[in-house]
Amino acid sequence: MNRARPIxxxxxxxxxxxxxxxxxxxxxxxxxxxxxxxxxxxxxxDRGALVAIAGLALILxxxxxxxxx
Numbered sequence: 001m002n003r004a005r006p007i008x009x010x011x012x013x014x015x016x017x018x019x020x021x022x023x024x025x026x027x028x029x030x031x032x033x034x035x036x037x038x039x040x041x042x043x044x045x046d047r048g049a050l051v052a053i054a055g056l057a058l059i060l061x062x063x064x065x066x067x068x069x
Contacts, residue, residue: 005065012058019052 024030026045 005062005067008058008062008065012055012062015055015058016052017055019048019050019055022048022051024048 021030022044026041026043026048028041
């Protein structure tokens with residue numbers, strides 16, 4: 001259980017950053033090439049929000065675990 005905290009925090013950060021990237025693409029701040037698979041902007045903003053929330057929830061859960069000594 002000692003190693004779970006850093007792993008959960010790392011996965012949470014990666015999910016939050018991925019979600020932020022997808023939100024940025026969905027809102028039009030990030031431009032992808034036309035041949036990219038990420039063309040539906042509205043759906044990607046919604047999915048990005050869900051992924052970012054999941055990442056932040058993982059970080060909060062990991063912070064409640066006991067620290068490694």
